[in-house]
Amino acid sequence: xxxxxxxxxxATPVARLTTTPSSTRTVNFSVVRCMSQPPQEASKxxxxxxxxxxxxxxxxxxxxxxxxxxxxxxxLAMIGFVSALAVELSSGEGVLSQxxxxxxxxxxxxxxxxxxxxxxxxxxxxxxxxxxxxLMTSDAELWNGRAAMLxxxxxxFTEFVTGSAxx
Numbered sequence: 001x002x003x004x005x006x007x008x009x010x011a012t013p014v015a016r017l018t019t020t021p022s023s024t025r026t027v028n029f030s031v032v033r034c035m036s037q038p039p040q041e042a043s044k045x046x047x048x049x050x051x052x053x054x055x056x057x058x059x060x061x062x063x064x065x066x067x068x069x070x071x072x073x074x075x076l077a078m079i080g081f082v083s084a085l086a087v088e089l090s091s092g093e094g095v096l097s098q099x100x101x102x103x104x105x106x107x108x109x110x111x112x113x114x115x116x117x118x119x120x121x122x123x124x125x126x127x128x129x130x131x132x133x134x135l136m137t138s139d140a141e142l143w144n145g146r147a148a149m150l151x152x153x154x155x156x157f158t159e160f161v162t163g164s165a166x167x
Contacts, residue, residue, distance in 0.1 A: 061122045072118045074145015076111055081148040084155060085167075094165035095156045 061068050084095045093101070121127075127138075158166055 061119070067127060068119060068122055070142065071145065072115050074142060074149065075114055075118060077145055077148035077152050079110060079114065080107070081152045081155070084152065088165050088167050092165055092167070094159040095152075096159055097165075 063069075084098065087093060087098055088095070099107070155166060
């Protein structure tokens with residue numbers, strides 16, 4: 001929609017003193033000024049607020065309320081939960097026994113690779129919220145990560161209490 005401005009021409013009074021024998025003051029309307037006014041419809045349209053500036057400082061990205069910690073932990077939990085269930089279904093080993101029988105190096109390697117891959121876009125100023133649309137939204141990723149964190153803890157706790165694998 002094109003916004004056009006209308007012009008309003010007004011005559012501005014200018015006082016001029018004349019020295020006549022009768023000492024009268026005459027007022028001449030001779031100066032014209034142009035003032036531009038926006039149309040009435042355009043003034044009713046709210047202007048969008050400016051986009052917040054995205055900080056790419058290390059301390060801001062990794063702050064407690066920053067974009068990285070919960071998202072990275074959620075991604076690690078999703079991979080960990082699915083991997084733990086897959087290994088448990090294929091071998092019958094529980095989560096705690098998987099960790100004690102050589103699972104730590106695989107966990108550390110996966111954690112480092114996934115954390116670095118998640119941090120690179122954040123340090124470039126790209127946020128998941130700006131790239132999410134449709135079914136795969138950034139909110140869905142956060143909620144799935146939270147569910148995976150709870151599921152992984154519940155799986156480990158259940159196996160610890162029962163003393164055997166869940167499946």
